[in-house]
Amino acid sequence: MATKGIRIEGLRKRYGSGDTAVDALKGVDMHVEPGEVVGLIGPSGSGKSTLLKSLGAVIDPTAGRMTLGDEVIYEQGWKVPDLRALRRDRIGFVFQAPYLIPFLDVTDNVALPPMLAGLPNTEARKRAQDLLTALDVRHRAQAMPSQLSGGEQQRVAIARGLVNRPPVILADEPTAPLDSQRAMAVIRILNDMARKYETAIIVVTHDEKIIPTFKRIYHIRDGVTHEEAGEGRGFE
Amino acid sequence: MISLAGRDILHAWGKFVFTGVGLGLLIGVTLVMAGVYRGMVDDGKALLDNSGADLWVVQQDTLGPYAESSSLKDDLYRTILAMPGVARAANVTYLTMQVRQGERDVRAMVVGAAAGAPAGTPGTPPYLVAGRQFTRGHYEAVADMATGFKLGDTIRIRRNQYTVVGLTRRMVSSSGDPMVFIPLKDAQEAQFLKDNDAIWQSRRRTEANPAINRPGASGVLDAVLASQSSNNFVNAILVRLEPGADPDEVARTIYRWKRLTVYTRAQMEDILVGKLIATSARQIGMFLVILAVVSAAIVAFIIYTLTMDKIREIAVLKLIGTRNRTIAAMIMQQALALGAIGFAVGKITATFAAPLFPKYVLLVPQDSIAGFFAVMAICALASVVAIRMALRVDPAEAIGG
Numbered sequence: 001m002a003t004k005g006i007r008i009e010g011l012r013k014r015y016g017s018g019d020t021a022v023d024a025l026k027g028v029d030m031h032v033e034p035g036e037v038v039g040l041i042g043p044s045g046s047g048k049s050t051l052l053k054s055l056g057a058v059i060d061p062t063a064g065r066m067t068l069g070d071e072v073i074y075e076q077g078w079k080v081p082d083l084r085a086l087r088r089d090r091i092g093f094v095f096q097a098p099y100l101i102p103f104l105d106v107t108d109n110v111a112l113p114p115m116l117a118g119l120p121n122t123e124a125r126k127r128a129q130d131l132l133t134a135l136d137v138r139h140r141a142q143a144m145p146s147q148l149s150g151g152e153q154q155r156v157a158i159a160r161g162l163v164n165r166p167p168v169i170l171a172d173e174p175t176a177p178l179d180s181q182r183a184m185a186v187i188r189i190l191n192d193m194a195r196k197y198e199t200a201i202i203v204v205t206h207d208e209k210i211i212p213t214f215k216r217i218y219h220i221r222d223g224v225t226h227e228e229a230g231e232g233r234g235f236e
Numbered sequence: 237m238i239s240l241a242g243r244d245i246l247h248a249w250g251k252f253v254f255t256g257v258g259l260g261l262l263i264g265v266t267l268v269m270a271g272v273y274r275g276m277v278d279d280g281k282a283l284l285d286n287s288g289a290d291l292w293v294v295q296q297d298t299l300g301p302y303a304e305s306s307s308l309k310d311d312l313y314r315t316i317l318a319m320p321g322v323a324r325a326a327n328v329t330y331l332t333m334q335v336r337q338g339e340r341d342v343r344a345m346v347v348g349a350a351a352g353a354p355a356g357t358p359g360t361p362p363y364l365v366a367g368r369q370f371t372r373g374h375y376e377a378v379a380d381m382a383t384g385f386k387l388g389d390t391i392r393i394r395r396n397q398y399t400v401v402g403l404t405r406r407m408v409s410s411s412g413d414p415m416v417f418i419p420l421k422d423a424q425e426a427q428f429l430k431d432n433d434a435i436w437q438s439r440r441r442t443e444a445n446p447a448i449n450r451p452g453a454s455g456v457l458d459a460v461l462a463s464q465s466s467n468n469f470v471n472a473i474l475v476r477l478e479p480g481a482d483p484d485e486v487a488r489t490i491y492r493w494k495r496l497t498v499y500t501r502a503q504m505e506d507i508l509v510g511k512l513i514a515t516s517a518r519q520i521g522m523f524l525v526i527l528a529v530v531s532a533a534i535v536a537f538i539i540y541t542l543t544m545d546k547i548r549e550i551a552v553l554k555l556i557g558t559r560n561r562t563i564a565a566m567i568m569q570q571a572l573a574l575g576a577i578g579f580a581v582g583k584i585t586a587t588f589a590a591p592l593f594p595k596y597v598l599l600v601p602q603d604s605i606a607g608f609f610a611v612m613a614i615c616a617l618a619s620v621v622a623i624r625m626a627l628r629v630d631p632a633e634a635i636g637g
Binding site: 049052053056058059084085087088089093095099101102103104108112113115116117121144160170172 | 237238240243244246247248548549552553554555556557558559562630631632634635
């Protein structure tokens with residue numbers, strides 16, 4: 001099995017062409033090791049979302065190289081034939097709002113990605129319930145998303161991001177709608193899950209409360225990243 | 237894989253059911269419209285069936301007696317009766333008018349038929365549900381149940397009053413008006429009956445004509461006046477053939493010897509369905525097309541709106557790896573479910589509403605089956621717009637910024 005983690009080298013993204021061209025990413029370098037949670041912070045318009053979309057294989061970078069585990073997935077074009085399968089099987093997503101599917105109960109929200117990957121329903125649900133147990137929301141397994149609190153919804157969303165055991169999780173402002181206590185709980189869960197499943201997690205955030213918890217932080221400004229050591233404080 | 241469409245429908249079943257009920261009422265109207273057309277055709281066929289005729293002998297070069305007026309001398313039936321292959325022949329008149337009963341009047345087709353004729357004579361009611369056939373030559377009537385008349389009721393046709401002595405059922409004109417049968421002589425009189433002033437004026441004019449009122453030839457004037465105040469015409473002669481007789485051959489014989497137009501059952505059916513109700517059928521056809529287009533537009537709008545409400549969910553589904561065909565199937569299944577709900581409601585509505593219509597509405601299973609598939613096809617087609625929109629949703633929309 002390939003080693004996990006993600007490495008990005010010289011990633012560029014240009015929108016438009018000619019005089020109206022905008023360089024959103026101007027050569028981003030970053031790497032995240034398996035089991036590590038890093039922060040990606042920067043002001044609005046700095047290129048955070050573009051970087052996240054490039055990593056999530058929903059937009060095409062203009063240049064650079066991306067390596068997932070020991071497989072090059074992008075270098076002068078995508079090297080994987082099916083980006084949908086790449087997103088489904090090897091990249092997990094956690095959004096600012098949980099964006100749970102409102103007409104599926106908690107279990108099926110989490111079980112949906114493995115079902116889409118072809119896992120039998122019973123096995124997918126078993127895997128979902130294991131994760132819900134790990135995230136302490138097993139007791140809400142039959143509830144509909146509208147019946148959950150904000151913190152519970154976010155934990156279910158994290159479970160959905162983890163359920164296919166992807167090597168990378170991209171978390172876009174996962175604590176934005178939560179109060180300090182719940183935000184800290186979510187970061188603790190992400191760290192626990194990163195360690196437990198050897199997952200590399202990139203957390204895009206503006207949240208001052210959680211920034212001190214990262215051991216490594218990437219600052220992005222004008223499409224360029226700068227790495228710095230974080231405080232790596234506890235989660236209390 | 238779980239059914240995303242089924243889960244979405246169960247989650248928002250109220251919205252689906254109420255939308256389906258609205259659509260169902262529209263489909264119900266469409267089914268009733270089709271039933272109205274079927275009812276018109278069936279009325280036409282009932283008219284032919286109940287006349288008991290194999291051939292219709294009418295005035296030359298007319299489409300009578302139902303689609304055009306036709307006039308024949310009432311003694312012609314005797315010569316037709318003598319022709320080979322003819323078992324029975326009977327005069328008949330048809331006149332659509334308002335028949336009064338007390339303070340109310342009923343639109344009906346007044347049929348003049350031979351009084352006291354043996355059972356099975358063409359033109360007479362083939363069966364009764366109450367009472368008896370009229371046996372007297374005057375002032376007795378047999379009415380269709382749909383007129384609302386009862387046995388013993390006194391009804392008025394022109395100046396004369398008739399007693400209802402029998403009731404029959406499903407005896408209607410091609411336009412669905414119930415029939416009232418009266419003796420032929422009364423019907424002939426009713427067709428051409430003038431008011432007293434008009435008769436008096438007519439006599440005065442005739443008497444003033446020196447060519448007719450000649451001195452020493454008073455018999456001429458009397459004869460002319462008598463012919464003016466009597467009617468010995470009928471609209472058609474209905475012919476029942478002997479068993480094994482070829483209708484076309486007998487028709488050709490009658491035409492050759494009597495120079496009258498003769499229609500067989502098939503030809504008369506063509507006239508009724510192809511000519512008499514053709515315009516109405518086209519009108520109904522136009523309504524059906526409009527209703528189908530409106531239904532399609534409504535389904536398309538509803539499914540489009542429901543899909544628009546799920547744009548973010550669709551983006552998330554695509555981001556986590558859902559295939560386009562899974563999303564398309566979800567939308568199409570919802571459209572088909574909506575159509576199925578709508579059709580069920582429409583069918584129930586049409587079934588219960590049909591008897592309330594003043595004209596006969598005939599709901600046939602073939603129309604329901606065709607309607608079901610048409611609704612499904614319309615719903616599938618209507619979902620295409622929403623599917624196209626859903627497939628264009630960028631999974632990047634699920635990621636902020």
